[in-house]
Amino acid sequence: MAKHKIAIIGLGKITQDQHLPVIDKGADFEVAAVVSQRGLSHNGVPSFKTAAELYAAMPEIGIVSVNTPPDVRHAIAREALAAGKHVLLEKPPAATMAEFEDLKAFAKAQGKVLFATWHSQFNPAVDEAKALLATHGVGSVKIEWREDVKKWHPGQDWVFEPGGFGVFDPGINALSIFVKILPFAPFVKSATLTYPENRQTPIAAKLVFGSAVASQPALTADFDWREQGDEKWHMTIETANGRKLRLYKGGAALDVDGKLAVEAPSEEYERIYARFADLLASGQSDVDGAPLRLVADAMLVGRREETEAFVW
Amino acid sequence: MAKHKIAIIGLGKITQDQHLPVIDKGADFEVAAVVSQRGLSHNGVPSFKTAAELYAAMPEIGIVSVNTPPDVRHAIAREALAAGKHVLLEKPPAATMAEFEDLKAFAKAQGKVLFATWHSQFNPAVDEAKALLATHGVGSVKIEWREDVKKWHPGQDWVFEPGGFGVFDPGINALSIFVKILPFAPFVKSATLTYPENRQTPIAAKLVFGSAVASQPALTADFDWREQGDEKWHMTIETANGRKLRLYKGGAALDVDGKLAVEAPSEEYERIYARFADLLASGQSDVDGAPLRLVADAMLVGRREETEAFVW
Incomplete structure (x- = not known):
C-alpha cells in the first residue's frame, strides 16, 4: 500500500526528536511537506510559512500533524x-476544554478523523497494568511524577505563564496513563497547588481523587518540578486482591510483586502513528479529553499556596 | 393526567424559595417526599434523613430533584x-467537569432522564436575544455581572473556600445565558482572577473570549462581588448589522435599540419544571456542560492577582 502523505505543522523540539524520525523510518506515512514559521525544512520537502499556503499549493496532502504550542x-x-x-494533535490537544470540545464536534461535522494523542499511553507496560487492574480490581494508586524543571524546560518562562500548565505539563502525562489503566472514571476531589510567589502556574501539585466505586480506592498524585537529579515517574499500585504493581520509567516498565513483568524500549511515537493509520483506515476519531479535564478540574477546586520565588 | 410524584433532596434556601412553591402551584409535579439531613419537612409529606431511606420506603417515587450543595x-x-x-440537578450540576461527564454517561447507561438546569436560561427575554443574534449575527457582547457578596451570601465563608466558585457562583448564571444566546461556541482566551489575600476563590474576574467565527466578535465578561448597592446583571450586545441590545435584570428584560422589547415576570423555575415534564414525556436528557466548562477553563488559563483581604 502506498504511504499516506502527511504534512507536519510546527517544527519544534518534539517534532525533531520524535515525529520526523519516527515517520521517516515507518511504513505508513511519508512527510510530504512541513509548515514552519521560522522557515525550517526537512529532507528537502516543501516548507511553507503558513498552513494556508500549504493547503493552496499541495491540495493532494490530506493529513496533517499539529505539533505547535497548545495556545494556537x-x-x-x-x-x-x-x-x-x-x-493528529500533540498533547495537550487544546488550551482549554471548550476548544477541545469544539474540535471534536467540528471533526465529526466535517467527517474527518481527529486523533488527540497522549504519548505516555502508548507503552506495553501501560497496557499490561490496565489488563491487571481489569482482572484484579483497584486497591490503590499512588502517582509520583517528579522532575527537575531546569532540566526539562531550561529557561522556558512560558511554562510559568497563564495557560502554560506549570507542573501539569509533565503531570498530564501521568494523568493520561492513570485514566487509561483505571477501569472507572476518577474525579478530582481536592488538590493543593503550590505557586512560586513570582509565577502564574503551579510548580507542585498534590491531588486526591474520588470515584463512583463503592470500595473508594485511595487514589493520589504528587507532581513536583523541584526534584533534584533523575526524574521519578512512578506509580505504585495495589490491586483489590493485594498484588503490588510498580509502573515506572514514565510507563515503560512494570514490576508485579517485585519482579520485572514488562519492559520495552520506548516506541511511543511508533505506536501513535500505527494507531493513526488504523484510525484512518476505519474512519474513526480517537478524542480522549479526560487528562485535560482532570487538570482543569484540579485548577477549579484546588487550594492555592505560595512558596519561594522560582528563578532559573 | 396524574401529576408526577417527585422527591426533593436538600431543603436549603433555593428549595424553599423556588422549587417547593413552584411545584406546589404547578400542574405537572407533586412533592411526594423530601430528604433533609436536618429533618426539615414540607406540607406533611414524609421526610427522610437520607436518600437511601427514601428509596427503600417509597419505591413508587421515580423522580428526584437534587438541590444540595454542589460538592455532594x-x-x-x-x-x-x-x-x-x-x-433534575440544580446549578452547577457537579463540583467538577469529570463528575458531570460521569453523570451524563451513567444516566445514559441507566436509560434515565438527567436534566442539568441553568435557571437564568429560562427567560423569554433570553429566548428573544437568542433569536435576534441568530438572525442578525454577533458584533459584540459585553457581560457585566456585578453584585454585593455581602447581600447575596452573607457570612457564607464556603463561597471563598476551594471549590466554592467565588464570583463564578453568580458569574455562571451569566455564562449560562451567554452560551445559550450565541450561535457559536465561545472559548476563554484569557482571564484575570482577583483573589482577596485571605481567600481561596476569586472575588472578581475579567474574561476575554474567542471563537471560531472569522469576524472575531469582541466578547468579554466582568464579574465582581464588590459592587455596592443594587446588583448589575447586564449584557450589552451589538448585532453584526449594528442593532443594539441590552439584556438586563439577570435576563428578565431586553431592550432593542433603546426600546423595551421583552419583559416578563420571573418564572424561571416554572419554566424549568415545564421543561422537565417535556423531557420525561420524551425520555430525553438535557445536559449542557458549557457554563461549568467555561469556569474551569477560566481557572485553567487565568492570571491570578491579589487584592485586599475580604471580611464580612
Whole structure:
C-alpha cells in the first residue's frame, strides 16, 4: 500500500526528536511537506510559512500533524479540518476544554478523523497494568511524577505563564496513563497547588481523587518540578486482591510483586502513528479529553499556596 | 393526567424559595417526599434523613430533584440514577467537569432522564436575544455581572473556600445565558482572577473570549462581588448589522435599540419544571456542560492577582 502523505505543522523540539524520525523510518506515512514559521525544512520537502499556503499549493496532502504550542493548536486544527484534512494533535490537544470540545464536534461535522494523542499511553507496560487492574480490581494508586524543571524546560518562562500548565505539563502525562489503566472514571476531589510567589502556574501539585466505586480506592498524585537529579515517574499500585504493581520509567516498565513483568524500549511515537493509520483506515476519531479535564478540574477546586520565588 | 410524584433532596434556601412553591402551584409535579439531613419537612409529606431511606420506603417515587450543595451533588445524583430514578440537578450540576461527564454517561447507561438546569436560561427575554443574534449575527457582547457578596451570601465563608466558585457562583448564571444566546461556541482566551489575600476563590474576574467565527466578535465578561448597592446583571450586545441590545435584570428584560422589547415576570423555575415534564414525556436528557466548562477553563488559563483581604 502506498504511504499516506502527511504534512507536519510546527517544527519544534518534539517534532525533531520524535515525529520526523519516527515517520521517516515507518511504513505508513511519508512527510510530504512541513509548515514552519521560522522557515525550517526537512529532507528537502516543501516548507511553507503558513498552513494556508500549504493547503493552496499541495491540495493532494490530506493529513496533517499539529505539533505547535497548545495556545494556537485549536485555530490551526480547525483551519485544517475546514480544509478537509484529517488531523493528529500533540498533547495537550487544546488550551482549554471548550476548544477541545469544539474540535471534536467540528471533526465529526466535517467527517474527518481527529486523533488527540497522549504519548505516555502508548507503552506495553501501560497496557499490561490496565489488563491487571481489569482482572484484579483497584486497591490503590499512588502517582509520583517528579522532575527537575531546569532540566526539562531550561529557561522556558512560558511554562510559568497563564495557560502554560506549570507542573501539569509533565503531570498530564501521568494523568493520561492513570485514566487509561483505571477501569472507572476518577474525579478530582481536592488538590493543593503550590505557586512560586513570582509565577502564574503551579510548580507542585498534590491531588486526591474520588470515584463512583463503592470500595473508594485511595487514589493520589504528587507532581513536583523541584526534584533534584533523575526524574521519578512512578506509580505504585495495589490491586483489590493485594498484588503490588510498580509502573515506572514514565510507563515503560512494570514490576508485579517485585519482579520485572514488562519492559520495552520506548516506541511511543511508533505506536501513535500505527494507531493513526488504523484510525484512518476505519474512519474513526480517537478524542480522549479526560487528562485535560482532570487538570482543569484540579485548577477549579484546588487550594492555592505560595512558596519561594522560582528563578532559573 | 396524574401529576408526577417527585422527591426533593436538600431543603436549603433555593428549595424553599423556588422549587417547593413552584411545584406546589404547578400542574405537572407533586412533592411526594423530601430528604433533609436536618429533618426539615414540607406540607406533611414524609421526610427522610437520607436518600437511601427514601428509596427503600417509597419505591413508587421515580423522580428526584437534587438541590444540595454542589460538592455532594454527584454522589447523590449517582445514587438516584443507580436506584432507577430520573434526576433534575440544580446549578452547577457537579463540583467538577469529570463528575458531570460521569453523570451524563451513567444516566445514559441507566436509560434515565438527567436534566442539568441553568435557571437564568429560562427567560423569554433570553429566548428573544437568542433569536435576534441568530438572525442578525454577533458584533459584540459585553457581560457585566456585578453584585454585593455581602447581600447575596452573607457570612457564607464556603463561597471563598476551594471549590466554592467565588464570583463564578453568580458569574455562571451569566455564562449560562451567554452560551445559550450565541450561535457559536465561545472559548476563554484569557482571564484575570482577583483573589482577596485571605481567600481561596476569586472575588472578581475579567474574561476575554474567542471563537471560531472569522469576524472575531469582541466578547468579554466582568464579574465582581464588590459592587455596592443594587446588583448589575447586564449584557450589552451589538448585532453584526449594528442593532443594539441590552439584556438586563439577570435576563428578565431586553431592550432593542433603546426600546423595551421583552419583559416578563420571573418564572424561571416554572419554566424549568415545564421543561422537565417535556423531557420525561420524551425520555430525553438535557445536559449542557458549557457554563461549568467555561469556569474551569477560566481557572485553567487565568492570571491570578491579589487584592485586599475580604471580611464580612
